[in-house]
Amino acid sequence: MTAVAVSETEYVRRPLGGRLRISSAWLGAAPFLLYTGLFLFLPTVLVAVGAFSGPHGPTLANLAQLSRPYVVSAFLNSLVLSAVSASVGAVVGSVLAYAVATGSPDGILRRLVTAFCGVLSQFGGVTLAFAFIATIGTEGFIVIWLQQHGIRFYPNGVWLFSLTGLTLIYTYFEIPLMVIVFMPALDGIRPQWREATETLGGGTWHYWRHVAGPLLMPAFLGAWLLLFANAFSAYATAAALLDIGGVIVPLQISRALSSEVGLDQANFAAALALGMVVIVAIITLLYARLQRRSARWLPR
C-alpha cells in the first residue's frame, strides 16, 4: 500500500505530464461544481442581492420594510412557534429515546421505533396537516366521538387552525426527530457510571443531577437547536392548515412571492428570506459549537 502511494506521488510530480494530469483531474469535478454553482450558489446570491436592490438600483428600503409591525409579529410568531415546538419535542423525544435506549439494543421494539421515527420525522407537509384535520378538525374523528358522548372538544372555539394548532402539529415531527438525534448520546452512557454513583452512595436523583444530566446537556441543547431550525424553516404544513396568510415568516415569503404587484414584492421576499438565513446561520453556529463540546465526552 505505501509502495503504491509513493510511486503515485512521484508519478504526479513528473514535470509536464504531472501538471497536465492534475488539471484533467480537476476537470472531473467540473459538472458537479457547475451544477451546484447554478442551482445552489446562484439562488443564494440572488436572494442576498435581491434583498438590497430596488427598482432604482441598490437600496436598503426592503430591509427597512422588515420593521413593519406585521413583519415583526410574523418573525416573533415564528420564533415562539419554533421555540415551543422544539422544547416540547426535545423533552418528550428524549423521554422516548431513553425508554428505547434502556431496552434491548437489538430488539424488535427498538428497531421498529427507530424505523418509525425515521419516517415520521420526515412526515411533514400537507399530509400531516390533513391528518390532524381528520383527527381534531371540526369534523374530526375524536371531536365527533367525544360529541357522541356529550363532551365538547372545543369549548372555547376551534384552535386547530391557529398558532396553537400549528404548534401541536409541529411536535408530531419534532419528537421523532429528537429520538433520532438524541439516541447516539444516550447510547454513549455507560452503566458503570450509574454503578459508580451508587457505590459512592448516590441515588437516582444524584445520578441524573450530577452525572448523566451534565454529560447529556450539550447533546440535548444541540438537538434542541436542530429541532428549532427544523420548525423555523417548515412551510408546507402551515400553508395547508392556515387560510390567512402571513402569520409566520415562511407564509409571509410565499405571500410576497405569489403577489402580482411586481418586482418590489420579489425584493421584499428576498429581504424576508435573508432575515431567515441570518437566524438559521446563528443557530447553525451555536449547534456546531455544542456538537464539538458533546463530542469530547461521548466516545463513539
Added chain:
Amino acid sequence: MNRRQRRRLAAFKAVVYVVLGLFFLLPIAAMVEFATRGVGISSPRTLTAFTSIGSDPELVDAITASLELAVITSLGMLALLLPTMIWIRLRVPQMVRPVELVCLTPLTIPAIVLVVGFAPIYNWIEINVSDSILMLALAYLVLVLPYCYRALDAGLSAVDIRTLSEAARSLGASWATVMWRIIVPNMSSAVSNACLLCVAVVLGEFTVANLLNFENLQVAISILGTGNASVSIALAVVSLVFVFFFLLLLSFLGRALSRRRGGAARA
C-alpha cells in the same frame, strides 16, 4: 439496578410507549377513518374516495409528474454525485472536504429561502428552455444533495476504493470501468439507499413546486383539500403508506446489509 427500580422502569416505559403510540397512530388512523366515511351520517363505510383518485385526470397528471420527477431526480443524482464523489476521492483528495461542505449546505438553507432564489432562474428557464414540470428535477437535485451525499459517503468509506481502483487500473481498466464495474457493485446498498431517500424526498415535496406554480402530487393534494376533502385525504393516505413502506424497507435493508458486512457500513 435492583428489582424495584427495574419494575418502575418497566412501568415508565409502558406508559411512554402507550401514550406516544396513541399520539402518533391516532392521526393516521383518523385519516383512514375520514377517507372511508360515507356521504350521510349513518351511511356505511365506502372506498369511493380511493377509487375516484384514478378518475380525476388532473390528479393522475400530478401523480405521474411526481413519479417521473422521482425517477429523474434519482438518475440525475447518481449521474452527477456518484462519479464526482468517487473521482475526487481517487484523484483530487483535497476536494473531498469542500465538496462535502457544498453538499451539506442545503440543510442550512431553508427550502423556502432557496425558492426565492429559484424564482428568477425558473422564470428564465420557462421562457428559454421549457415550462414542463419536469424542470423541477433541477431544483430537487439540490434538495436531495445532503441526504444522498451522506448515504453514498457511508458506502464509499466502507470500501477500499484506492486499492480496488489501483488493482483495476494496473490490469488495464479505464476510469469508467473502474467506477461502474468495480466500485459501484461494491456499494450497491448505499446506492439503493440514496435512491430511496431521493424518491421519498421528491414525493413529499411541496414548498418548491407550490411557489413556482407547478402542480405535483403534494400541491394537488393541497388544492383538492379545499374542495373534496375525502379524496384528498385518501390520496394523502396512499402517498403516506407508499413512502412509509419505502422508508421502512430502507431501514431494514440497511440493517441487513450492514450486519452482513459485520457493521462496516455503519461505522
